[in-house]
Amino acid sequence: MFTTTLIIAVIIISGFRIANEYDRGVVFRLGRFRDVKGPGLYWIIPLVEWQKRIDIRTRTVTVERQETITKDSVTVKVDAVLWYRVVDPAKAVIAVENYSLAVHQIALTSLRNIIGQHQLDEVLKDRNTINKALKIIVDGATEAWGIEVELVEMKDVEIPEAMQRAMAREAEAVREKRARLIKAEAEQEASLKLSEGARQIAENPIALELRRMQMIAEVGAEQNTTTIVLIPSDFVNLAHEFSQLLNQKTTAQ
Numbered sequence: 001m002f003t004t005t006l007i008i009a010v011i012i013i014s015g016f017r018i019a020n021e022y023d024r025g026v027v028f029r030l031g032r033f034r035d036v037k038g039p040g041l042y043w044i045i046p047l048v049e050w051q052k053r054i055d056i057r058t059r060t061v062t063v064e065r066q067e068t069i070t071k072d073s074v075t076v077k078v079d080a081v082l083w084y085r086v087v088d089p090a091k092a093v094i095a096v097e098n099y100s101l102a103v104h105q106i107a108l109t110s111l112r113n114i115i116g117q118h119q120l121d122e123v124l125k126d127r128n129t130i131n132k133a134l135k136i137i138v139d140g141a142t143e144a145w146g147i148e149v150e151l152v153e154m155k156d157v158e159i160p161e162a163m164q165r166a167m168a169r170e171a172e173a174v175r176e177k178r179a180r181l182i183k184a185e186a187e188q189e190a191s192l193k194l195s196e197g198a199r200q201i202a203e204n205p206i207a208l209e210l211r212r213m214q215m216i217a218e219v220g221a222e223q224n225t226t227t228i229v230l231i232p233s234d235f236v237n238l239a240h241e242f243s244q245l246l247n248q249k250t251t252a253q
Contacts (some may be wrong), residue, residue, distance in 0.1 A: 024089040025051040054089040088146025151242040
């Protein structure tokens with residue numbers, strides 16, 4: 001009697017399970033899905049029920065470097081990182097044999113496909129859009145397995161060396177074009193300012209004389225050994241007329 005009681009007690013005690021906060025127990029009874037247990041202490045029927053423990057924490061999957069061809073026929077090598085977690089432990093056990101391997105494989109194929117749908121410039125400059133599109137594709141495929149994809153990020157894009165040199169030449173040409181445009185705009189702005197200044201001087205001749213006096217003051221401030229004095233044009237014209245009058249008077253005598 002005591003032995004029988006002890007055996008029954010051992011069997012009952014053996015049915016207790018403890019699941020951590022990040023674990024869930026998918027319980028089967030005689031081969032059929034019964035319930036999802038945990039976290040904490042719970043009990044399953046010994047010899048009749050068994051469980052599959054699932055970790056529901058976020059997992060990181062490294063998608064190894066893939067060689068693929070872009071939409072504009074450029075061969076590139078791309079790698080990525082995927083973050084996902086199990087949101088439905090029952091589906092993760094029942095719907096797919098190995099959900100971790102399945103997520104990895106769907107990420108590989110989706111990465112190759114989505115790179116083939118974009119041109120090289122888009123892959124290099126618009127990664128955020130590609131990451132979002134890749135996340136939607138992988139998340140849609142894994143939803144039936146009880147998996148939620150939280151984030152997908154492309155780590156690196158490797159392009160052929162010849163293409164790198166071509167892109168460097170293109171970037172240099174773009175920078176040179178931008179520099180020439182800036183210089184042309186500066187020259188155009190300067191010419192407009194000079195034209196405006198000339199117009200104002202023509203309307204007010206005294207401004208030219210004031211400018212000459214300012215230049216004399218600036219030259220004197222530099223402590224130069226030679227100073228150039230600008231004579232007003234009106235004074236030069238007056239001196240020329242006076243010289244002609246003297247010549248005429250001399251000739252008459």
